[in-house]
Amino acid sequence: MEINDQARKQLLAQVEHLSDEDINRKPAEDRWSVKQILQHLCLMEGGVTKIIQTRLASNGQNLATDKPIQLAVQRSTKVEAPDFVTPTGDFSALEELKAQLSATHSALHVLAENTPAEHLEVKSHPHPVFGEMNLKQWIPFVGYHELRHIEQIKEVKEQLGI
Numbered sequence: 287m288e289i290n291d292q293a294r295k296q297l298l299a300q301v302e303h304l305s306d307e308d309i310n311r312k313p314a315e316d317r318w319s320v321k322q323i324l325q326h327l328c329l330m331e332g333g334v335t336k337i338i339q340t341r342l343a344s345n346g347q348n349l350a351t352d353k354p355i356q357l358a359v360q361r362s363t364k365v366e367a368p369d370f371v372t373p374t375g376d377f378s379a380l381e382e383l384k385a386q387l388s389a390t391h392s393a394l395h396v397l398a399e400n401t402p403a404e405h406l407e408v409k410s411h412p413h414p415v416f417g418e419m420n421l422k423q424w425i426p427f428v429g430y431h432e433l434r435h436i437e438q439i440k441e442v443k444e445q446l447g448i
Contacts, residue, residue: 287398289429294391297432298384300439304448306379313445320442322373323435324383329371331390331428335397338421341409342401350410350418358430361437365415398425
């Protein structure tokens with residue numbers, strides 16, 4: 287969870303001085319607002335936690351080789367967000383989003399701390415880019431994914447003149 291905790295610190299530092307109005311503004315009609323990025327990260331972290339829990343509860347094993355998940359930070363390849371992690375256009379307050387992010391982060395932490403690595407290594411779930419990924423790799427993937435979107439937040443802030 288080290289990469290996850292580092293990413294979360296950086297994420298919160300990027301948004302700490304933004305107003306609710308700032309985070310809800312979009313730099314262009316076809317771009318996400320900071321709020322939508324934060325909501326996407328929350329949905330992603332919560333979704334990955336649920337996927338891991340579901341896979342752990344299932345019978346059987348499904349081994350997968352380690353993937354180069356650190357490549358997730360490279361933004362040269364655009365990835366379309368799956369429906370379950372697509373944010374809404376609704377207005378949200380920053381404090382509300384931070385509370386949601388804290389809850390999903392805590393849930394993933396608890397799961398990671400209380401699940402033996404060998405249980406996570408013998409089961410997998412498909413990733414849209416990397417293919418079948420073992421559950422152990424899904425945990426740090428969330429951190430790398432967050433680092434990717436921190437760069438996007440920086441771009442949005444720049445485009446909005448913040």
